[in-house]
Amino acid sequence: DTGRKLASATVTGVIGESVSEFTDPQGDDNGPGGYTYPTNGAFREEEGAFDLRTFTVFETDDSWRFAFEVESLYDAFGGEFSPHYFVVYLRDPETDTGRTTEIGDLNVTAEFAEPWQYRVRASGFGGGVVNASGTNLGSPETFVELDTNLAVLSVPKESVGGTDISDWEVLPVVGSESFGSFRDVQVGEPGEFV
Template sequence: MVLKKIKDKRKKLIILFIICLFIFTAAVNAENYNVIFNHLDAAGDDYGPGNYLYPQNHIFQNKGNLFDLQSMTIFESKSEYKIRFSFSNLTDPWGAKYGFSLPLLEIYIDNNSTGSNQLFHSGAGVSFDPDFNWNKFIKISGWWIRAFNPDSQKENLLNINELSLNEPGVNNNFSLNKKDNDIFLILPKSEIKSLDNSKIVVMVGSFDPFGYDHFRSLSKSKSYWQIYSGNEIPLTKAPRVLDILVPGGSSQKEILKGELPAIPYLEIDTDIAAVEPTIIDYLKPINKISVSILLFYIFLLIFVIYRFKYHN
């Protein structure tokens, strides 16, 4: 061992300390994410405008809140964003690639001066506020991630291969994983650009690989595979989303009750000054590993000092 060749015990101790400090710093940097946005949504509101019911098939029954998005948190590192979508109850009756089968997530991002005010496809049955012009659209199922710009070539919705459960093409820039009831989406900054002071719309539907735009269709009567709608408006103009992230003070029932309702956006305000972390922050799960490593190396250093008699 190199340390054995060094006769000066004090030099050995200094070198050992530097090695420990380097390893600890690397461990801390591996978890170097800052929370730039967090939004909580009402629990148990995956009923669209208030009167939608799940299909009658057994995979939807007696489970509860299968499409209920409870919160979204955006973490930022030097090179990427990590978005956590926290659901009430993610299930996987069909054995999906990413571990969840039923929700369909659509995320529209406005972080540029130009963009589109229209849905990429009309399957969601909604519209946008006049001052929301998206330039990045991300669509997620349990089998694939798809990303589009306003000028992207649209999918052929009559092509059965694109509506299947197979991945039509791998997007190497994005990654997705699931842990418990959380879905994590990783977005490189080189692909998504900055989210500083951007706008975002998040919608959840029921994934149907053979449904128009992958949304499960509505029905005026209770059905085995369709979502029951008690609305009086025509089904062709009714929203097919079950849950949305609602701005504070707004009501999802009121937002979604009309024909092709306008979905309000959330603002990601990164101008708010960051608060210095407290001891509570350091004890949060994301920092527990770093704190544990620090304590381990302090213990190791004390052991080495007394074991090899580096003290006077």
């Protein structure tokens, strides 16, 4: 009644119903155990730039939204965010079709225990959705909240088969982006940009 402000807060909302949420321990952003950040100050190792904290799948009437919360989200190179790279693999456990390797366009070598059917990826400069054959199915829309360290990749349901994926398996990956793929990982001493 006096007009004096007592408190304020910022709330970030993601439209949609939460289908599933995963939490990830803090401080485990070293890959299989021995990866180090590039030495250039843009990569902010001390802030945990590539440290995934939560991953949530949301559903709206016409889209699936994949929310990546990292320890520190920022923009070092002039995109919506950078140098972060967010990728999620989707797998329908009811089918054996798909692939158990990477397509070869992300500068990554991977063997998957079970086949995946779709991959969604985004950096602060763009992204894409592909099926296991590598067919381009469009680009995700991104929603970014640097203040809350949250990046959301939204794809139309028809981009991933137009089906209910709420009981599918997901594999979220966070890494460093370099010109549309993952940044090089090299054996030896860390370099300024590897």
